[in-house]
Amino acid sequence: xxxxxxxxxxxxxxxxxxxxxxxxxxxxxxxxxxxxxxxxxxxxxxxxxxxxxxxxxxxxxxxxxxxxxxxxxxxxxxxxxxxxxxxxxxxxxxxxxxxxxxxxxxxxxxxxxxxxxxxxxxxxxxxxxxxxxxxxxxxxxxxxxxxxxxxxxxxxxxxxxxxxxxxxxxxxxxxxxxxxxxxxxxxxxxxxxxxxxxxxxxxxxxxxxxxxxxxxxxxxxxxxxxxxxxxxxxxxxxxxxxxxxxxxxxxxxxxxxxxxxxxxxxxxxxxxxxxxxxxxxxxxxxxxxxxxxxxxxxxxxx
Amino acid sequence: xxxxxxxxxxxxxxxxxxxxxxxxxxxxxxxxxxxxxxxxxxxxxxxxxxxxxxxxxxxxxxxxxxxxxxxxxxxxxxxxxxxxxxxxxxxxxxxxxxxxxxxxxxxxxxxxxxxxxxxxxxxxxxxxxxxxxxxxxxxxxxxxxxxxxxxxxxxxxxxxxxxxxxxxxxxxxxxxxxxxxxxxxxxxxxxxxxxxxxxxxxxxxxxxxxxxxxxxxxxxxxxxxxxxxxxxxxxxxxxxxxxxxxxxxxxxxxxxxxxxxxxxxxxxxxxxxxxxxxxxxxxxxxxxxxxxxxxxxxxxxxxxxxxxxxxxxxxxxxxxxxxxxxxxxxxxxxxx
Numbered sequence: 256x257x258x259x260x261x262x263x264x265x266x267x268x269x270x271x272x273x274x275x276x277x278x279x280x281x282x283x284x285x286x287x288x289x290x291x292x293x294x295x296x297x298x299x300x301x302x303x304x305x306x307x308x309x310x311x312x313x314x315x316x317x318x319x320x321x322x323x324x325x326x327x328x329x330x331x332x333x334x335x336x337x338x339x340x341x342x343x344x345x346x347x348x349x350x351x352x353x354x355x356x357x358x359x360x361x362x363x364x365x366x367x368x369x370x371x372x373x374x375x376x377x378x379x380x381x382x383x384x385x386x387x388x389x390x391x392x393x394x395x396x397x398x399x400x401x402x403x404x405x406x407x408x409x410x411x412x413x414x415x416x417x418x419x420x421x422x423x424x425x426x427x428x429x430x431x432x433x434x435x436x437x438x439x440x441x442x443x444x445x446x447x448x449x450x451x452x453x454x455x456x457x458x459x460x461x462x463x464x465x466x467x468x469x470x471x472x473x474x475x476x477x478x479x480x481x482x483x484x485x486x487x488x489x490x491x492x493x494x495x496x497x498x499x500x501x502x503x504x505x506x507x508x509x510x511x512x513x514x515x516x517x518x519x520x521x522x523x524x525x526x527x528x529x530x531x532x533x534x535x536x537x538x539x540x541x542x543x544x545x546x547x548x549x550x551x552x553x554x555x556x557x
Numbered sequence: 558x559x560x561x562x563x564x565x566x567x568x569x570x571x572x573x574x575x576x577x578x579x580x581x582x583x584x585x586x587x588x589x590x591x592x593x594x595x596x597x598x599x600x601x602x603x604x605x606x607x608x609x610x611x612x613x614x615x616x617x618x619x620x621x622x623x624x625x626x627x628x629x630x631x632x633x634x635x636x637x638x639x640x641x642x643x644x645x646x647x648x649x650x651x652x653x654x655x656x657x658x659x660x661x662x663x664x665x666x667x668x669x670x671x672x673x674x675x676x677x678x679x680x681x682x683x684x685x686x687x688x689x690x691x692x693x694x695x696x697x698x699x700x701x702x703x704x705x706x707x708x709x710x711x712x713x714x715x716x717x718x719x720x721x722x723x724x725x726x727x728x729x730x731x732x733x734x735x736x737x738x739x740x741x742x743x744x745x746x747x748x749x750x751x752x753x754x755x756x757x758x759x760x761x762x763x764x765x766x767x768x769x770x771x772x773x774x775x776x777x778x779x780x781x782x783x784x785x786x787x788x789x790x791x792x793x794x795x796x797x798x799x800x801x802x803x804x805x806x807x808x809x810x811x812x813x814x815x816x817x818x819x820x821x822x823x824x825x826x827x828x829x830x831x832x833x834x835x836x837x838x839x840x841x842x843x844x845x846x847x848x849x850x851x852x853x854x855x856x857x858x859x860x861x862x863x864x865x866x867x868x869x870x871x872x873x874x875x876x877x878x879x880x881x882x883x884x885x886x887x888x889x890x891x892x893x
Contacts, residue, residue, distance in 0.1 A: 327867075342868055346743055349750065350621045354593040356613055368740050370751045377753060378620060 288386040288399070289364060295381045299359035299404060303352055305371075306344040306363040309385070310335050311534035312397055313361075315413055316406040324355040331528065331536070347371050353378060361385065361400065363533075387533035389457050390421065390541075397535065413535060420538045421461065424545050427552050428463030435548055437464040438487035438516070441527065443494070443504050446477040454537060455530050462545035464489065488515045489548055493527035523547045569841050576848035580630060583855035587626035588618050590863050620753070626855055627757045628749050628816065629872070633823055633854020635764050635809040637846040638771055640824020642806045645778045645839060646799055649711055650829070651887060654810040655821035657715035661722025662692025663807075663814035668729050668741060670815070678759050678815075685811040692718055693807050747820040747873020749858050756816065763812050767805045768847055774798055775839040782837070820854075820873045822880020827853050829887065 281297035303324040304310040310329040313322055319334055327343040329335045339355060342348035344366050352360065352371075357380055362372050364386040372382045383403060387396045394414045401410020437459050441447050448468035449455040459466045467485045468475050490508055494501045505522050508514070516522055525547075529540035546553060636654060643652035654660050666688025670681035699714040730741060777798045780788040788795055813820070827850040828842065835841050854872070857879070861872040 340867075345740070346868065348592050348868065350592045350617055353617055353621060354613060368751065374751070374753055378616060 285383075285403070287383045288392075288396070289384045291384065293381050293383050295383060295403060296358050297405075301356055301358045302404070303341060303355055303357040303360045304329065305341070305347060305360055305367050307331070307528075308387070308532040308534040309361045309363060309400070311532060311536060312400050313404065315535045316397070316401055316404060316409045318404045318406050318409075321404060323357060324352065349374055353380070359383065359403070361403070363387075388452070389454065390417075390461075390537060393454075393533045393535075393537060394418065396533065417535055417538045421541065424461060424541055427545065428461075428549060431463045431549060431552075434463055434465045435488040436467050436485065436515075437489045437491065437548060438467045438482055438485065440490060440492045440504070441474070441531070442476075443492075443500065446479065446482065447474050448477055449473070450475055454533060458530065458537065458541045458544050459548070462541060462548050464544070464548040483511055483514060486514055488519070488521065490514075490516045490522045491525060491544070491547055492522065493525050493530055521547070565838075565840060568835075568838075569844060572835055572841050573844045573848060576845055576852065580848050580852040580855070583852040583859070584626050584630065587629065587855045587859050588622040590859060591617065591622050592862065592869065593617065624752050624754050624757045625749050625858070628752045628760065629854045629858040630851035631757070631760055631764055632749070632813045632817055632820060633827070633850040633852070633857075634768065634847040635813045635850075636820060636823035637827035637850025637853070638768065638824075638843065639806045639810050641828040641839070641842055641846045642771060642778070642802050643824070644828060645782055646802055647711055648782065651712055651825070651884065652715075653822065653824040653884075654806070655819065655824065656712070656719065656884070657696055658692050658718030658722050659689050659696075659807060659810050660814055660819050660821065661719050661726070662695075663689040663811040664745065664819055665722055665725050665729070666691075666811070667815045667818075668726060668745075671741060671744075672729065672733065678756070682763075682812055682815040685815040686808060689807040689811040689814070690804070692722065693803060743871065744818040746871035747818045747876070748871050749817050749861075750869065752816065760812060760816055764809055767809045768843075770805050771802065772840075772843045774802055775843045778802070778839040779837075818871070818873060821877045822884060823850060823854060823857075823876050825884055825887070826876075826880050829883070 282294050283297055284292055284294045287293050300321055301323045302313065302318075302321045304313055304322055305326060307326060307329045310322065310325045311331055313319060314332050314335060319332075322335070322338055324341045325335050325338045326347070327340050329338070329340075339351070341351045341355070344363065345368070347367065349371060352375065360372075360375055360380055360382045362382050362384045364384055365388075367384075372384065375382050385396045385399065387393045394417055397414050397417075398407075398410045401407050401413075439449050439455050439459060441449060441455070449466065450471060450473045451466070451469045452471075452473055456466045456469060467487055468477070492501070492504055501524055505524060508522055509517055511517055525543060529536055529543060639654040639659075640652070643654065643657065644650055646652075663685040667681050667685040669688075670684035673680075673684075675681050675684065696711070696714050696718055699710075699718070726745065730745075733741065777788070777793045780791045780793050781795065781798065783791075785795055827846055831842055831845045831849050835845055854876075857875045858872045861875045862869045864870065864875075
């Protein structure tokens with residue numbers, strides 16, 4: 256009985272949606288970063304961003320007015336905080352997304368559950384998926400979202416700016432002879448660092464450092480002993496929020512003065528949002544990292 | 558048994574129709590509430606067809622909330638029935654798929670399936686089924702040797718199997734590096750939020766035959782409760798009946814686990830409550846568990862969706878909070 260009812264409902268909905276989709280006027284079909292064909296409106300006016308990084312990109316392109324919903328932790332820029340929330344990017348609330356009547360959702364491959372994208376599409380809401388996994392693809396993502404939102408000029412300018420700043424950092428470390436050993440701690444308990452295939456590894460290398468945790472595992476775990484044996488010259492600890500716990504971690508490392516990082520007082524605390532979101536702010540992160548790894552380069556300039 | 562057939566049919570129909578009414582009420586309530594505020598009034602207007610059907614509310618009600626409510630009803634029905642069958646077969650009032658570790662075994666199978674990149678159906682469902690059968694065999698092997706499955710031996714084996722399963726699950730989760738991890742964790746806690754009509758259809762198609770099969774075997778279950786010799790003289794093929802029921806139950810449990818993770822104690826609460834009201838006749842209890850268990854789960858899911866101000870909690874949290882204290886109470890009472 257119930258199955259029959261559901262079949263009736265599904266078929267009526269399909270017919271209705273077919274009629275509705277006929278009404279949509281200006282659309283274009285594009286291929287997203289996962290190689291899927293997506294039909295999107297020419298002028299998307301009700302965009303829901305499904306990740307904080309996407310929200311940041313949309314605002315950086317001056318297209319914030321198109322956003323009608325963002326995820327819970329979309330906290331940058333501050334305008335984004337006021338927008339309706341559709342759940343966190345790993346646990347999205349389908350009902351809230353649909354209630355915002357989006358004409359486009361921008362999703363991220365790493366994190367957003369695939370089921371959500373499939374369900375949104377079955378409800379005839381186009382989902383454009385991006386898959387940024389290094390600085391280059393972040394810039395590509397910015398350009399693509401620019402095209403998607405009719406902000407090609409802004410996107411070109413933004414990417415040029417990002418590229419310029421990255422080149423500047425690269426030229427600064429060009430003649431550096433010593434590449435300090437960096438331990439980048441993203442998890443406090445357990446101690447977690449970053450492997451080769453992460454944004455942070457790329458940033459460390461560009462900023463003229465050596466990532467002590469380089470390797471095939473993206474987020475390797477470390478024991479305290481292991482970190483001590485690696486004898487890091489710089490320790491960078493990031494956290495979601497600068498809290499008392501954060502300072503405690505620093506104090507914990509300072510018990511081991513044999514480490515060069517402790518001896519030379521080179522333990523830094525930084526906001527993780529600059530490093531783990533594939534958004535234009537990664538370049539800010541890069542400039543922060545080079546100051547931590549090679550402070551001497553900046554003394555010269557002054 | 559000693560009840561005359563017309564009287565029995567009347568009792569089955571009365572009990573079932575009352576519980577169907579309850580289920581209907583729960584389902585209407587279920588589609589009336591959600592994370593967006595659209596009051597019951599709007600929903601009723603929509604149900605009566607006053608508003609134009611292409612509205613956003615229509616989509617939310619019929620494509621988001623309705624599949625979820627149906628899923629909850631199916632899961633509740635399957636798990637309650639699972640509890641009822643285990644309690645009858647093992648002659649143990651505390652037996653339940655979650656407590657015995659059958660759900661945990663299915664979850665291990667399902668996680669392995671997910672990590673191997675299988676699709677929800679049939680891949681993950683099959684690995685979950687394999688997991689549940691293996692756990693079932695393990696429990697039966699551990700608690701055999703006793704002539705009758707003693708309450709304590711069985712329960713302890715179940716607890717240990719459950720602990721072992723939990724450890725394996727933790728191992729698998731801690732070994733997982735990628736972004737699927739979050740999804741696995743939410744799913745594990747009993748998440749009903751991500752189903753569409755197609756999946757509900759598949760689940761219904763797998764569960765409904767099992768419901769009928771168990772109902773068909775409800776009289777042999779009654780006779781089994783009288784003791785093995787008694788059942789045998791009444792013409793029950795004990796081995797076939799037990800085997801069929803155990804496999805059907807494991808199948809139902811693993812199907813629900815592969816769709817919405819670990820939802821515990823549902824098989825404890827409803828069978829006990831219904832047995833208290835309706836008496837011990839399984840011919841009445843089986844349909845009652847299907848409808849009552851469905852209604853109970855829809856209510857639990859409704860609480861899970863509406864209690865937190867931000868987001869929602871997994872339905873498994875609610876069922877455990879209600880079920881675990883009841884389990885302790887039952888354990889105390891049967892211990893006397």
